[in-house]
Amino acid sequence: MKMKHSLYAVLLAGGKGTRLWPLSTDGQSKSFIRFAGRKALMQAVLERIKAVASRRRTVVVIDNAKTPLLKEFLQGIPKRNILIEPFGRNTAAAVGLAAIKLKAEDIMLVLPVDQFLEDVRDFEKTVGEGMRFIEKEPDKLLCLCTKPAYASESFGYVKIRSKVQGKVFSIDKFIEKPSLKVALKLIKKPNFLWNSGMFMFKAKTILNAMKKHAPLLYKNLQTINKTPSSIKGAYSRIKSISLDYQVMEKAKNVYCLKGQFRWHDIGKWTSLEKVLSSKGKKKDISGNICIGKTATLDVYDSLIYNTGSKTIGAIGLKDIIVVNTENGVLVCKKNEAERVRELVRRIKP
Template structure:
């Protein structure tokens, strides 16, 4: 049986001031009437019903998940007591699913990505599921790069060892590369054997648990304690136990802890448009069809642009916002804060968020 884990624990600091501690990015709307979390879950509903979908999130956001996805069973929501990155998140969710179904196939998806063609995505996902049936493969989806992007990690694959699955292809992974500089990204693009790392994974729960046991033994010990507690309490996930094992873990990503070390990873090149929505620039680019003749996107009830090009305004207030003689500027306004930045520097908004400390500024986090 196929199950899904939706990872929804981040704070979305690059989307300040819209993304805040009390309601971060994944619980907000950007393009549709539905939030990013709701859209992610709706995307997989045709093949994975809510009773087989887990959501792992910060314990403070459990109520938000219940509110936004009311048909998700309560015991399918994992409330992380502390942030420990993706490896512990995946490890404990794998143990929970493995207890429920020892032959479970697990699809791991971030909650806050943008995918344009749902049908193509589901077809690729089903290809990945098929590839997990043999040899304990860890399968990931790679995105065909369209530009020398420095904001994504990369996956290099071996194009001489093609693996077929239906009418799709997959390849053994050679290396995972961290976010490169511009020159390195250009070389990756020109080589033709690199894909963007999407952060989407598919595997048997038994396979990923074996990899954690081999490469992250300290984490595996805590996962095993969690699994023992599930066994003792008839599969009931106790928050007390989760807090104990989670706080005993160190922070490590699944990429660094497992994917870069495993020799059993294969990648399926995607057939859909994708963005990890990593900055306000990404939002601007994805709304390009709504731009005026000067490339401006004015998502505001009351704004004007004069002698300005390629600017972005997002505001729900009726305050008049005017741009004069500006190029590539973003203006994002909420009830209590305003961000003005160059769109091509919007990935640095996180640094503003990190400085919101002390009595004067912490209320804006």
């Protein structure tokens, strides 16, 4: 599938991945980990986009601490396309940094690296439809959304309204990470979709939206030139806020592009469990996924992930996550997986 030359894939490789501790740490980002021996997420996303954007038309935004991890994936990506943030400032700053480095008419396909997509051909079709819409409506912003596979309090939702063109819909409202009780109601309604965190727009259009809805961010981005010190200076004045909060939820020219692909955000252990299950790592007869050296007795519906040389033995557990790596050991209930980030704050360096 060939795309017109104006499309750039912008890969957001930041994020600490603290909810996947102890596998993901400050020194070992989840984007570069080979989960259960599979491809690293960075490798997977580069393969996923090769039909829509060449390596020469791929931009990677990554914070300085993670750049050593990039080396094995850089082949074919121009050095000028590696945009190094002095420190993470969330997705609004990362997208803005990429936008000011590209030409005004370039179309940006923004993709967080820490996601997993099935049905790559459907993804390519979705991107193609997004391209056609942006070329026809260059002043519009697109959120890529997908049908919820299950109720989740970890993802944002979008309520769509009327069809505009093909799979493009107008948006009624954004709902940011609802309670599980609310999410259970939303997934029963066909007009509520997951907000995937993927976007499409022209560089000039997102910058104009930032100028209107996030003027301080825009002002600081305009001070950036070719020197690393200018980026550091700007970033020191930029608040860490997501693109959704800063721009997309405020702008009136935002539309939903409904994708048919199955989407997973690998943000926490229960999400990773779903990905492992979907990629052929079958659960045992008790509903467990066990990675590495493990032994279980009367254990049900649990995830045991062991990268160490010693065997993990578990008895009489249900709905539990057990993880062992060289960085530490995690034991928690599945319904507490969201709180791993909170736990990491308590762990002393």
